[in-house]
Amino acid sequence: MQQASDVAAAVTHPGQDDDASVSRVAPLLRTRSSELLERVSALRVRTMEVNAHFEAEGFRMDLCPGLANVRCPVLVVFGDQDILTPPHLVQQLVDALPAGLGRLEVVPEASHDVLTDNPEVAWSVIRGFIGQLH
Helix, strand or coil, X not given: CCCHHHHHHHHHCCCCCHHHHHHHHHHHHCXXXXXXXXXXXXXXXXXXXXXHHXXXXXXXXXXXXXXXCCCCCEEEEXXXXXXXXXXXXXXXXXXXXXXXXXXXXXXXCCCCCHHXXXXXXXXXXXXXXXXXXX
16 A cells, blocks of 8 residues: 555656546545446546646635634544545644534544545434534
8 A cells, every 4th residue: 555645745746647647546535435436436527737726726725714703513524544634734624613613523444535435434423413403
């Protein structure tokens, strides 16, 4: 298995073989596979131009200042094997919310796509959060 630093380098600095670079990294962003996931994945736009555009935008985007204005409970879900979002950044999002409104849940055996990788736990966490809102 590739090291997280190797995967991060491949995502941020893809090789000349654009489609091959994306295809090589994309399976590492989830831990499960199925026929349906493969069909949906085949429909995704996988050009480095599109990925580079949104990646650059993502690095410039800082949601934290606006989070102080949130007035409702917020669930932040994170996969324990997520190579795209470092845990300290996830915690920063929760910490930027007004006191008592943010709840961080780590889904085990899941990467960036928690609903695909560990749907049982992810949906349980979401249902539990919603159930506590009543």
